Amino acid sequence: MTGxxxxxxxxxxxxxxxxxxxxxxxxxxxxxxxxxxxVSEREQLLGQSRFAIERLSRELRSAVPNSxxxxxxxxxxxxxxxxxxxxxxxxxxxxxPDASAELELASAAGFDAVQGNERLVLYPRDAADIYDxxxxxxxxxxxxxxxxxxxxxxxxxxxxxxFPQHSPERRFxxxxxxxxxxxxxxxxxRYSGYDFSASQLAPAAMGTGVLMAEGLNTAVLPAGxxxxxxxxxxxxxxxxxxxxxxxxxxxxDLFFNHEVHLPNVP
Numbered sequence: 001m002t003g004x005x006x007x008x009x010x011x012x013x014x015x016x017x018x019x020x021x022x023x024x025x026x027x028x029x030x031x032x033x034x035x036x037x038x039v040s041e042r043e044q045l046l047g048q049s050r051f052a053i054e055r056l057s058r059e060l061r062s063a064v065p066n067s068x069x070x071x072x073x074x075x076x077x078x079x080x081x082x083x084x085x086x087x088x089x090x091x092x093x094x095x096x097p098d099a100s101a102e103l104e105l106a107s108a109a110g111f112d113a114v115q116g117n118e119r120l121v122l123y124p125r126d127a128a129d130i131y132d133x134x135x136x137x138x139x140x141x142x143x144x145x146x147x148x149x150x151x152x153x154x155x156x157x158x159x160x161x162x163f164p165q166h167s168p169e170r171r172f173x174x175x176x177x178x179x180x181x182x183x184x185x186x187x188x189x190r191y192s193g194y195d196f197s198a199s200q201l202a203p204a205a206m207g208t209g210v211l212m213a214e215g216l217n218t219a220v221l222p223a224g225x226x227x228x229x230x231x232x233x234x235x236x237x238x239x240x241x242x243x244x245x246x247x248x249x250x251x252x253d254l255f256f257n258h259e260v261h262l263p264n265v266p
Contacts, residue, residue, distance in 0.1 A: 045215060045254055046254060048213045048214075048246075049244065049254055049256060051213070052188055052212045053242065053258055055212065056079075056181055056260075059083065060081060062084065063083060064081075065124065065232070065238070065262065065264050065266060066126055066238070066264075067082040067131075068229050068238065068240060069081075069131075069229070070227045071200040075184065075218070076182060076184050077226050078181070078200065078202075078203065079226075081178070081180075082175050082176065082179070083176040085113055085114065085118055086113060086114060086173075086174040087172065088106060089105070089171055089172070090105050090155070091105065091106060091170070092104040094160075094161060094162050094163060095164070095165060096163065096164055096165070100161070100162075101156060101157045102155065103154070103155040103157070104147065104152060104153075105153040105172070111144050114141070114143065116141060116143040117141075118141050118174040118175055119133075119138045119141060120141045120157070120172055120175075121139075121172070122138075122166070122173075123137060123165060123166065123167040124138070124173075125137075125266075128198065130175065131197060131198055132198040136163060139157045139158075139161040140159070141156070141157060141158070142156040142158045143156050171265060171266065175196075177192060177193050177194065177195070178192070178196060180201075180203070182203045182209070183218060183227075186215060186216045187211060187213070187214045187216065188211075188244070189209035190209055190210045191203060191208075194207050213244075213246070216247075217245045217246070218245065226243055226244065227241070227243075228241040232264035237262055237264045238262040239262070240259070240260045241257075242256070242259070243256070
């Protein structure tokens with residue numbers, strides 16, 4: 001007895017069913033692959049944005065009071081501030097009309113971090129008091145030596161100096177090199193280690209920067225403003241507003257509206 005084979009109709013039907021099944025499986029695999037790529041990109045975007053915001057916030061909290069300034073030029077916006085190497089209390093300082101090359105400090109931990117090339121500032125009331133070397137509120141430091149007793153230390157300036165007035169809390173700051181965070185197009189860069197300048201520098205004059213984040217979309221922000229600074233007043237501390245919008249082609253935008261409060265400790 002001869003076995004019965006497939007008819008043409010049965011063969012065509014089998015091919016059609018297998019094709020439909022293959023298309024369905026392929027679509028499912030493609031959808032799952034797109035979901036994986038989308039989730040991966042979103043996690044990467046979220047990770048870099050959180051890192052940039054956290055790093056910037058932490059550094060800002062170590063900024064000298066009234067050292068924040070902001071400059072914008074086209075698609076470039078820069079937030080500049082000056083961290084401090086050391087802060088403490090002084091007991092005696094040359095206040096106008098007196099002049100001297102020494103300040104008597106209350107000795108404290110941290111003097112070993114002083115390298116002798118910092119600037120010392122008393123009661124800075126605006127950014128120019130910090131960045132402009134001609135302002136009497138700041139002076140070049142030569143070094144810190146031991147005082148007459150273990151509880152005292154002496155800050156030696158590079159020359160005779162006269163500060164215009166006392167700090168209300170008798171507090172001094174030793175300035176580190178300025179730091180800037182600049183939005184350049186769709187990227188956020190960090191610059192540090194450059195010299196003080198009375199006028200805020202452009203990124204090209206700050207040396208080599210470090211890329212902190214990319215994928216920024218400033219076009220959706222009001223006037224493209226990323227950074228805003230509210231100076232301190234009697235009723236509140238200074239506030240830095242940071243607005244970052246991270247976008248991509250595969251995920252929804254991530255929008256951060258962050259505030260950093262800077263204690264005003266004169």
